[in-house]
Amino acid sequence: MVKSGLLLVLSGPSGVGKGTVKSAIVEKKVFPFQYSVSMTTRKPRPGEVDGVDYFFVTKERFQEAIDNDELLEYNEYVGNFYGTPIKPVEEQLAKGNDVLLEIDVNGARKVREKMPDGVFIFLTPPDIHTLRSRLENRGTESEEVILGRIAQARKEILVMEDYDYAVVNDTVANAVSHIKAIVDAEHVSVKRVIDSYRKMVQED
């Protein structure tokens, strides 16, 4: 019984610790997943291997990939383009392998449009969760600062609405534990397994 893998999208506000959480998942082998190799127009650094670290391409080739809808999402950073090619992701999912993308919230929104069945995990800073009580308990913040932080939290919560899960990054261990549970649970969700059960019993 071959099941499709899960597209796991780990995102959240800048500075929330997405990279640290992803590294912890990799280092502790919390669950197996495939990397998605990004496409970029920046030059390879010493030791970087084409097709392993990145697909290194020209700006013309990158533009062609955009025009041909070959990318799940892309963005520009200090003059270079970075993007996630769809095809290798789809190939891994078809093999039953999970794929983890760690991307910013704009990228995640684009991925949701193209692959709505992905598992979208929003990593939140603990100060969204406990913002008010922390600010108030601290007793040193002006009302203006508190209101500014609350306004920021409001915006971040609007982003969270488009996600499936909200994981508080209070400690990396806690965040990783929640993400592992999410992956385990999604693997046994009826909407993901029902087709393979149906196929199994229909094959005579």
Added chain:
Amino acid sequence: MVKSGLLLVLSGPSGVGKGTVKSAIVEKKVFPFQYSVSMTTRKPRPGEVDGVDYFFVTKERFQEAIDNDELLEYNEYVGNFYGTPIKPVEEQLAKGNDVLLEIDVNGARKVREKMPDGVFIFLTPPDIHTLRSRLENRGTESEEVILGRIAQARKEILVMEDYDYAVVNDTVANAVSHIKAIVDAEHVSVKRVIDSYRKMVQED
């Protein structure tokens, strides 16, 4: 930040081992939950305490509970009625406590109608999952028997469609591990936490 508890409904075909799995969750304290005390018309056995083991009531009182829509589900078993009162379940959920119901598939269907936001977990026998290969590998079953088992599996899969998760009870430890992951994941699902996040940041 008070969050509602989860209504966890553990169900599945007769004989699949629902009671054994529930007992393992209780004994190993896999996650905390509240019991739902059932209402019954059967007589108390020695040592059974009203309001603890069951709410022991008359047939007239039970009929009144049915008529007043006080029960999430009920059924008759060798002349006695058994049902799940809604009110104590709702009170526990409002306090933020999870409630676990272990009931048959007919009961689970009724609960879904009244509390669609519950987490419905279908425990499947391993022979649904691996039915065909096991039967074929065994090499001793007639084609008729194989077809009969497949037909039964088909019916069971139709029931599974109304659930959120399908957990294979291959070993009790595996099933319990999946259920723990489901509970953890549901507790951080955006649809369940977004309201409390919204409330938190809107409280000035």
